[in-house]
Amino acid sequence: MAKVPVQFSLNGSEKAEFVDSGATLLAVLRGKAGDTSPKGGCHQGTCGACSVLIDGELRLSCLTLAETCEGAEITTTAGLAEAGVLHPLQRAFMDGFAAQCGFCTPGMLMAAKALLDRTPNPTREDVVEAISGNVCRCTGYEPIIQAILAAARANSHNAA
Amino acid sequence: MPLTLQTFSTIADAGAALKASGTRYLGGGTLAVRAANEGDLSFSTLVRATDPALSAIAVEGARATIGAGVTMAAVAAHPGLAVIARAARAVGGPAVRNQATVGGNLFAASPYGDFTVALLALDATVHAGGGAIPVEEFLAGRDGFTGIVTAVSFAMPRDGGFRFLKVSRVKPKGVSVLSIAAVVEEDGDGRVTAARIGLGCMADRPIRAKAAEKALVGNRLTADGIAAALAVAGEGTVPPTDAVASAWYRAEVLPVHLKRLLLAR
Ligand SMILES: Cc1cc2nc3c(=O)[nH]c(=O)nc-3n(C[C@H](O)[C@H](O)[C@H](O)COP(=O)(O)OP(=O)(O)OC[C@H]3O[C@@H](n4cnc5c(N)ncnc54)[C@H](O)[C@@H]3O)c2cc1C
């Protein structure tokens, strides 16, 4: 099968990969770039576990062809912690027991990051809307919603 | 079967590539890549065009033109399109909206196609291959369409002149039980002079509620005034039965939701 060169940045580091034409970004991140933080749940766009940020926008990596990401900046959950210090969202998820099996967590974190990057002080309604494309079969969503709101409060605290 | 992507900088070159068998155009890919992931063998090559014209939005005077590659998120965020933003926000969750295009929505089978329902009520024009046809006609013939839609355009409704509603079981996001869009014009006396109503999930693709539109003309938007329109709302519909709702249920609730939409002020 034809291999196609693709260059993109992944969590700030430059990547150059030869990918199968037509390969999804999810397959390339997990199988080539060694980043298994995005999860493949449904490959149908319905679970959100594969959510990543492409140029700052929340996207489904299972429905995105890797070739269309040439030159793009990709952010995944693997890039959230800095120098071993957890991102405020990760800390809030941990403190608030917002992860049980954890399968949905990377997608939830990216959806939450996409929200807080634009809306630092979201309402509960904003949070519910922001994670509306992400399915969680364990937590019943409430701890996740509370964790995102707590992370937003912690952020504005630090900024003040 | 392996999938191949071909990228062209012009619409003309992409259009030429689409003439080969086994090809399909790639918009945002929420349906096309999904189909490939699911093992759809009816295509092996996806073709896309990166012409910036495809992702342009122009609101000039009273007319709006939206490139076929514009995403639902971009429609919802555009200040000039605020009147119709809710129809774009009705499509999927945030990640889907960042990817789903206006062009792709024209091809979505029920229960999808919520934005196209709005385009029907707006009496939009579909632009393709240098030509332009009404969206209603385009939808009727879309199964045989092999070209590239470049844009849709329509007259902007006045503030508050666009009504839209989507009913879903999962809140806030969820697939449609049905969706309805309406543009209703009234004279100074409050009598309807013209009405266009688009229905989603009441057939295999979005359709107009012609009988209800006709029955509204000359009447007021009151419970009595719309009764005749509600009585014929289901005329010409062939609602699907799927995991979200049965055909019977969709037919039963259509007049209920149409009533709410028409009486909302
Ligand atoms: C989880 C999920 C939830 C969804 N929820 C909704 C919803 O609530 N409401 C809704 O309406 N839809 C929904 N959809 C369906 C879909 O996302 C939308 O209908 C979207 O607008 C399709 O656009 P696209 O650009 O992704 O299409 P693509 O997948 O790129 O294309 C779909 C079809 O249209 C053709 N096509 C696309 N653009 C053009 C063009 N310019 N010219 C010619 N042919 C073209 C393609 O060849 C293909 O056959 C959902 C999808 C998913 C995965």
Ligand code: FES
């Ligand atoms: S794996 Fe992408 S949405 Fe489920």
Ligand code: FES
């Ligand atoms: S924690 Fe198990 S799916 Fe969300």
